[in-house]
């Protein structure tokens with residue numbers, strides 16, 4: 668029988684600081700000598716002060732020496748800037764496929780412009796190369812590139828304990844937005860291929876980018892495959908889902924906003940104006956934004972209070 672998660676994580680010298688859906692989880696490794704530490708994924712920028720406080724508290728005497736990002740969505744690297752300021756010597760590792768993009772700070776390619784989200788610029792020092800390994804907490808972790816949600820992403824795998832750090836490539840019950848599809852590129856096939864890769868690694872435990880670590884890996888893979896195939900068959904549903912996720916994310920960040928401001932923001936967002944999204948949704952950005960907000964209200968995700976939209 669596979670041992671309990673706390674003892675496995677202790678052996679691997681890792682701790683999962685679980686956050687919410689606006690900020691990704693932080694996976695923290697403190698080396699056996701307790702002098703150096705690494706963190707994988709750093710949350711959303713508006714939560715950065717809290718992220719620094721959490722790590723300060725958790726690390727104690729150990730200094731943060733490395734930041735790693737599974738991918739560069741704003742909810743996974745939004746704390747990089749603040750952590751680099753707090754620990755100036757820290758070395759930052761990003762997926763190889765995104766390394767040049769970070770160095771040039773190309774916001775279009777980094778998706779922040781697409782999603783209307785913010786991320787303070789940060790420096791990257793090293794690429795995470797797929798097929799190589801990196802030492803974390805005294806153990807060797809494999810690096811594997813994954814596609815689908817983000818074509819530049821990586822996952823990390825420790826083969827002895829069969830622990831996978833999946834970023835947004837695999838969650839327990841849901842699937843992440845498949846961003847390439849919103850640009851008219853194939854994202855579903857790479858997302859399904861990433862699930863095949865994860866299955867072949869045969870993890871016993873998955874630490875996802877959002878939500879609790881879990882051991883029900885076969886079930887999570889089955890759920891993800893089923894959902895992806897459904898969305899693949901009905902790509903307009905995926906575009907609609909993506910717009911809903913984006914609006915919810917925007918409301919998470921701002922808590923409540925005037926209804927008109929939410930609609931205006933979405934109507935002007937690059938995502939709602941993307942040709943592929945327009946083609947799938949068959950609606951102009953203005954009516955589309957209104958339609959998305961109404962659907963969230965109808966489903967009880969958002970409620971209205973006076974003229975404000977409030978996340979339930």
Ligand SMILES: [Zn+2]
Nearest residue numbers: 740816817835
């Ligand atoms: Zn992501």
